[in-house]
Amino acid sequence: MRVELRQIYKYFGAVRANDGISLSVEPGTIHGLLGENGAGKSTLMKVLSGYLAADRGEILLDGRSVRFSSPAQAIALGVGMLHQDPLDFPALTVLDNFLLGSPGTLFPNRARARRELERLAAQFDFHLDPQTPLSALSIGERQQLEILRLLWLGAQVLILDEPTTAISAQQKDKLFAALCRLAEQGRTVIFVSHKLQEVEELCSRVTVLARGKVAGEAEMPCPTERLVEMMFGQVVSQGRRPATPLGEVVLSLEGLTVSDWRVEVKGLSLEVRAGEVIGLAGLEGSGQRLVLQACAGLRRPDAGRVRLAGQDMTGWPYERFLTSGVVYMPAGRLEEGLIPGMTLTEHTALASRDRAFLVDWKAAAEEAARRIQKFNIKGRPETPVEELSGGNQQRTLLALLPHGLKVLLMEHPTRGLDLESTEYIWELLQKRTEEGTAILFTSADLDELLDRSDRLLVFCAGRVQLLEARRTSAQQLGECIGGKGFDG
Amino acid sequence: MDLTIFLASVLAAAPPVLFAVLGETITERAGVINLSLDGTILFSAMAGFAVALHTGSVIPGILAAMGVGALVAGIVALASLTLRLPQVATGFVLTLLTRDLAYVLGNPYVRVPGPQVPHTPIPILSEWPAVGKIFFDQDPLVYLSLAAIVLVWVFMFKTRPGLMLRGLGEQPTAAYVRGADVVRMRYLYTLLGGALVGLGGAAFSLLVAPGWARQKFEGIGWIALAIVIFGNWHPIRAALGAYFFVALQTVATNLQSAMPEVPTQVFPTLPFPLMILTLLLVTVSSAEWMNRLLGRLPPGLRRTLTRTIQMLQTVPPAGLGKVPKRE
């Protein structure tokens, strides 16, 4: 089935997720859709799969204009999508998941569905026990099931949104083999990723998105440099972080193993010295957040130790980390950083380590006003935080950080900030490092990672590489994030 | 006491709690909490009795009670699904309001004798020794309650819409992707669950404790809500919980006559500390200190304990009480 998207527009408030994107994909091919976080890939694919309605634009299947009002309608017309976070039911069994949503009579024929599932699974060499609860399966197996289900429902176009973020190498190989088979059968596969290596390995043609627009298209094979350039634009280095004299070891990880339901970071050892800046690079969900949370005492390590200035803190609660001078600044601004419904003044008072009983609201408002000015926040002391723009919320979070920290852990510290305030934030952070604070931060911005860090920890599906920031080029980092250089 | 008579009396007294528990299980499986059960049962019991009295027949009474139950559930659904108000707030206010309305509107019917569901032994089958006495020498609502357990179970676990219902409360977004109109389905199952709760009310005033009076069935709704949790949102386990509760009640009533020195008001409240303990038993395993405690035990003991606790543990539908964001 030939897929054509014409001039797709989709805005979320002021954010232009898709800003006039056109794309066409030939049947029997695997088409890569590349771009960094927030480039608009997922939005575009959600539009194509009927999950989101575009503000404007047209979708054509085999030349016929179609309009979906729901994902169910899209799959009925042959377009199925495998979402990045699996949209399935962990509490139900494999067979129930396979059956759920399929059309048919009141009492589904389970025996037949089971045979169908087994027949399809055998085709792709997948091994799924129909009676197992889904929660016992790995992400890779859940994907396999979802692919089989979509095929069973008659999907001619299969969209896979970042399918390899959380699966093992063997499962990846199996997945790729299956995708190649599907293309051979004449189906259309759209492979959304930002791992260059995989796209190079799998796709016959690639479209690169950046900031909601098509940044370029290329037939594969294509030199990696060109793809990197299309993805990240011209990398304009602001100049690397000046070498700062480093102090004692403030934070050390010894054989740290942390995991959640999708990814495991195994046996990470690292020593961070006072004043050092370490950038955590990698795709969203590759394990960076796990490591940051373990460093803050927010996640109990499965194995290994976390030491602060020599003292073993493994297993201590977050409060102890906090009083020992560790602060964690999360990415979810309104979810876990700020408190919607409270004003900037209230946040200022809340963040102050004042031991007094009564709040001096006048002083708090003045302090809030000072910080508003200092951090260039577009708001007033009495503004509730949910009314601030995303960038201003981020600046507020930074404005609330206490002084005299040993370790500062940040997720995407400058996401959504303009150049000027980014520069300003880093000036402030630089001062903090001069005072001896060590900083660990995650970022999706290669420039930021390269220019602000001493060392880089690159994560790929839980595996970790350590790079010297000053001896790494944007090219190398981009390839590394894309999975090059990891053994196995 | 004769075991046959005991079991028969448990079965006979169970329909109110049973219908309420099954109804709420359906509602919560769809992801909505109808907290108003305690008042809804009273209100529908009163309405059912009043309508039965006026019409002289129990069937319109039962239908009216189901209608009242669905109506209250409809307000819960409107408030939480359309207006996105916190489910606890409206649920609690409705608990009090429906209770008070039942008392106010039911005032003229207090202790008035009225119709009740007739005892209808099933010919031949009831002659069957023991089993016949327990299962087939009962009232139509008892037969219906037994059928309801099976029906709800078959619907939930054997049919296509039942499968979607289970998905609905688990992952509404995924259910949407698979073709469900999430809000409409949730309305539907909330109304259906409410109607069953109403049927439970009717079973009170037309069968188990015929007639209407103040404070007759207060507290039962809360017990029913707790049984839903204990039942792990599974109709069979929930039904067993309901029978267990009614059996305890029956035992307590018998004990009471055996121990006249204990004040009569004490026994009816015994279920409540039991309710707290039961809830503690089924939820405590997710507490962090429990894991830490288990971690310190010797491996053999730990394994046994962990297994026991996990068997008892109940897990609510992942989407329970949450209203998904519109995209």
Add this chain to the structure above:
Amino acid sequence: MTERSASRTQDRLLRLIGVVVALFLSALILLALGTSPLEAVALLFSGALGTPGDLAAVLTAWVPVLLCSAGLLLTYSAGLWNIGIEGQIVMGAIFATGMLRLVQDLLPPHLALVLGALSGIVGGMLWATLAGLLRLYGNVSEIFGGLGLNFVAGSLVVYLVTGPWSRPGTGTTSGTVPFPSSLWLPAFPGFAVSPIEIALALVALVLVGIALRGTYFGLRLKAIGKNLRSAYLLGVPVNRYLLAAFALCGALAGLAGWILVVGASARHNLFPLISSGYGFLAILVVLLANLNAIWVLPISFFFAAISMGSLELVYEKQLDSAVGSAIQGLLVLSVLLTQGLQRHFLEKRAGRERARPSAEEEIGS
């Protein structure tokens, strides 16, 4: 500008509609029971404010509602549903009665009263803390824990009244032996509500109001209620604060329990159902006041007036005593629903506005 003022008028109109709908439904119910609504209003009014004695009765009901509302402001701010408040009142009454029985013959009345109050506070606190511990360390929702504890407290009273504390010779549930008048809170003749009761309730509300507005304690509590995760990451010791909210609310409920035993118009003994539903009424008050301590004052007075005024209606028209609380429930439900409707429409409007830029873009391009 005109659009905004128009929308504000619309908001007020909607809120007014909520009250009107509640009144209309109440009128319908009264009509169904054969009572003219206008007559009912007159009876309500005269029942509540007809004589100084009536006013004193309203104030007597107002005091425990106010105390409980003050306590509930704390738990509600922290995002907790302290439905166990009824049991906390009862526990306060039990502890107060127990202490008074213990010391009434040993100590001077004033001292005994004070000890009774402290004991009541401890009782309420204990019961609330138990609900808190169940919630925090047993994962038992405070709704079920609190509710179960309500029934337990209730049966404890019945046990005490008919058992160890029963009146000599009788085994009825009418209550314990009344305390002598030296252990009653003093009141002016003809106006049977003690200034001490009113003062305590007002002081409690003021203190809670100050705590919520002006202290770090209140600020952190509100932060927990609005976003527990963020508050935790900002360094608020969440569990300790939640327990404190429970304990303080229980303390105020316990104080209310003490007043229900020793208050000027009280029955001066412990009896079943001593809490009279004041705790649940306070939950409605706080829901309606939407966390605003100042609004609690008139709303709780209004509700107390309905509760007391409806007694005359009940008496004159032979209605059920739940008439008052049914009207209160209707009011709260209608206002909640209209507030929801209002937000619903606001969101819809905001949704339309958000869609606008793309429309403009279309014209531009």
